[in-house]
Amino acid sequence: MDRIIFGDNQFFGINHFSEEKAQAQSERFKDLNAIIRVIDTAYDCGIHAFMFNTHSRVAEICDHFRANPEKYADLRLYPSTPYAHKYANAVNEKGIIGALNDFMFKGRTAGQVLGTFVRGGKSIINRNMIEVMKILVDTEMKIFRGLNVRAVFLQNIVTDLLLGLGVKDVFVEFAAHITKNYGVEPAFNTMNMPYLVDFLLDCGVANPIVCASINKIGYLMNPSRQAYEEAIRTKPFRPMAMSILASGAVAPADAVQYVAEQKNISSIVFGASSKTHIQETKDLICRYQGIST
Amino acid sequence: MDIKEKTMLRGALVGLGRMGLTHLSILRNHPKVNFVAICDSSSFVLRNVGKYIGIEAFKDYRKMIDEVDLDFVIVATPVRLHIEVVKYAVQNNLHVFVEKPFCLDAAQGSEIVNMVNGKNLVNQVGYVLRFNDVFRDVKKLLQAKVIGDPLFFKMEMSGPTVLKNSESTWRSKRSEGGGCLRDFASHSIDLVNYLLGAPEQVVGTVLKKIYSKNVEDAVYSTFLYRNGLLGHVRVNWSDPSHRKPTYRVEILGRNGKMIADPHTCKLFLKNAPVDGEFTSGWNMRYITDLTKPVRFYVRGNEFTQQLDYFIDCIFNGSYGNMCSFADGLATDSIIEKLIKNSAERCGQYG
Numbered sequence: 001m002d003r004i005i006f007g008d009n010q011f012f013g014i015n016h017f018s019e020e021k022a023q024a025q026s027e028r029f030k031d032l033n034a035i036i037r038v039i040d041t042a043y044d045c046g047i048h049a050f051m052f053n054t055h056s057r058v059a060e061i062c063d064h065f066r067a068n069p070e071k072y073a074d075l076r077l078y079p080s081t082p083y084a085h086k087y088a089n090a091v092n093e094k095g096i097i098g099a100l101n102d103f104m105f106k107g108r109t110a111g112q113v114l115g116t117f118v119r120g121g122k123s124i125i126n127r128n129m130i131e132v133m134k135i136l137v138d139t140e141m142k143i144f145r146g147l148n149v150r151a152v153f154l155q156n157i158v159t160d161l162l163l164g165l166g167v168k169d170v171f172v173e174f175a176a177h178i179t180k181n182y183g184v185e186p187a188f189n190t191m192n193m194p195y196l197v198d199f200l201l202d203c204g205v206a207n208p209i210v211c212a213s214i215n216k217i218g219y220l221m222n223p224s225r226q227a228y229e230e231a232i233r234t235k236p237f238r239p240m241a242m243s244i245l246a247s248g249a250v251a252p253a254d255a256v257q258y259v260a261e262q263k264n265i266s267s268i269v270f271g272a273s274s275k276t277h278i279q280e281t282k283d284l285i286c287r288y289q290g291i292s293t
Numbered sequence: 294m295d296i297k298e299k300t301m302l303r304g305a306l307v308g309l310g311r312m313g314l315t316h317l318s319i320l321r322n323h324p325k326v327n328f329v330a331i332c333d334s335s336s337f338v339l340r341n342v343g344k345y346i347g348i349e350a351f352k353d354y355r356k357m358i359d360e361v362d363l364d365f366v367i368v369a370t371p372v373r374l375h376i377e378v379v380k381y382a383v384q385n386n387l388h389v390f391v392e393k394p395f396c397l398d399a400a401q402g403s404e405i406v407n408m409v410n411g412k413n414l415v416n417q418v419g420y421v422l423r424f425n426d427v428f429r430d431v432k433k434l435l436q437a438k439v440i441g442d443p444l445f446f447k448m449e450m451s452g453p454t455v456l457k458n459s460e461s462t463w464r465s466k467r468s469e470g471g472g473c474l475r476d477f478a479s480h481s482i483d484l485v486n487y488l489l490g491a492p493e494q495v496v497g498t499v500l501k502k503i504y505s506k507n508v509e510d511a512v513y514s515t516f517l518y519r520n521g522l523l524g525h526v527r528v529n530w531s532d533p534s535h536r537k538p539t540y541r542v543e544i545l546g547r548n549g550k551m552i553a554d555p556h557t558c559k560l561f562l563k564n565a566p567v568d569g570e571f572t573s574g575w576n577m578r579y580i581t582d583l584t585k586p587v588r589f590y591v592r593g594n595e596f597t598q599q600l601d602y603f604i605d606c607i608f609n610g611s612y613g614n615m616c617s618f619a620d621g622l623a624t625d626s627i628i629e630k631l632i633k634n635s636a637e638r639c640g641q642y643g
Contacts, residue, residue, distance in 0.1 A: 019556055129344075162318075191591075221586055223587065
């Protein structure tokens with residue numbers, strides 16, 4: 001597991017704290033080259049691990065990686081899938097079946113559709129949620145073909161929705177599918193870390209990788225910051241911290257110090273847009289976490 | 294058994310679409326809720342729910358309500374079915390949470406509001422923005438008259454929901470609750486109603502088609518109030534520049550101004566109150582300062598807050614609760630006024 005991972009929300013105008021910031025980021029990263037420049041800055045700072053959502057623009061970034069294999073020889077990717085936002089509107093409009101049909105079959109050649117039918121035939125006939133999940137994951141993972149993927153995350157909206165529903169089989173099968181088909185570790189994004197950790201351990205997913213907001217002010221730490229601290233201290237899992245700055249509500253040094261005080265945190269995911277911020281945050285993490293630069 | 298003696302409530306859900314799944318996920322692990330039944334018309338959904346979630350599944354809500362011992366029901370069906378499901382649940386003395394908008398016909402909605410009056414039943418409509426911590430703060434500041442009497446407001450909402458003509462789905466059918474006004478703008482209208490009250494009159498309403506053939510994609514109107522308050526409502530669900538729906542409300546008062554979205558409230562004060570919380574000029578209020586974690590988070594903490602509030606109301610016996618059927622009806626009535634005004638005066642521009 002990489003100790004420092006660069007996140008991608010800033011590239012796609014995703015900001016859970018400020019619509020104005022999201023807007024400014026959308027404007028700035030309209031051009032793919034602007035995204036690549038920031039990625040290269042992080043890469044040159046020695047951060048070679050990146051977390052990506054399966055946002056449609058990530059496909060273009062991955063094309064760029066594949067076109068420059070030497071430049072990105074040490075690249076390590078942590079995709080998060082499926083990109084739930086893409087499906088949410090369709091589910092609302094067409095219902096679950098209509099949305100699935102759209103995403104599994106639309107815009108694909110007859111051969112591709114046939115291939116999916118063979119694979120998903122079972123899902124169409126048995127109408128099996130697990131098979132549908134696997135097809136969605138496989139469809140989205142095509143974006144990362146040929147690249148060095150180190151773990152595959154189940155995206156937080158999906159994780160938390162299924163966690164609330166208590167659907168153990170999906171978590172077990174997702175974990176098995178990622179290990180078997182991609183030869184890497186399954187991982188989970190969530191807004192409910194303590195609850196998810198207990199649930200995953202209960203499902204038999206050993207020492208799971210769980211990524212969640214972890215910050216000094218307890219923002220997006222449900223049900224409480226104290227519950228997170230206790231889970232991190234006492235449960236057998238690999239916590240990965242994101243939103244450590246709570247988008248500016250916490251000063252960088254305080255943010256990194258707080259995370260460092262929670263022993264056992266395996267990795268930190270952070271996003272930034274300028275060389276100064278990337279370098280500063282990386283240096284802080286290295287200093288507090290005792291990572292040699 | 295009297296509700297006060299109960300430690301657990303027995304709940305059911307009708308309609309397992311996007312919102313239904315969200316509500317089920319949030320309430321399934323509520324420490325005081327035992328979710329015992331669900332109802333949906335899709336056999337795919339029912340089969341999977343039965344298999345993976347282990348809740349008794351029904352195709353007919355009447356059968357479910359008749360056969361299962363329940364305290365409350367969550368109604369998240371298509372809007373055209375709200376009335377009949379809610380009515381049946383109320384007739385059977387169940388507490389009801391129904392998704393927004395409340396219903397398609399204010400006269401029928403009014404009948405249900407009358408039915409729940411005096412019935413000791415918690416009745417709530419899912420206008421989730423009322424549970425957003427920034428908008429709650431705005432309400433509090435308005436009540437405290439921090440910006441003085443409101444003179445003017447502007448409510449804007451935009452999103453990329455409809456970017457092509459989709460005639461085949463319910464979204465383009467007015468009879469099924471489609472159209473920007475009921476499906477999308479209802480959030481903004483309810484927020485106006487929550488923060489500033491219902492307008493005395495709506496004027497200059499234009500319901501504008503952009504991509505849709507049968508329904509409006511944008512709503513523009515002016516709200517007039519007896520006390521002199523005037524507001525502009527501008528809602529558009531065919532704006533591709535947004536990644537997801539965005540909301541922004543600006544309120545000008547005699548002593549200042551508030552500009553709020555779900556994450557931030559900017560407060561300008563001409564003269565700061567003496568208690569010291571604010572200073573003259575701009576004051577920033579961020580969601581990170583205003584919000585607290587929730588018991589269990591799915592898609593946004595206001596979704597949990599609204600359902601936990603509903604459950605708490607049942608236990609506490611508080612029946613005239615926030616976002617009641619009467620509030621939902623008030624929003625439906627404003628919607629009817631907007632349709633009427635648009636047809637009377639500006640229909641030809643739509």
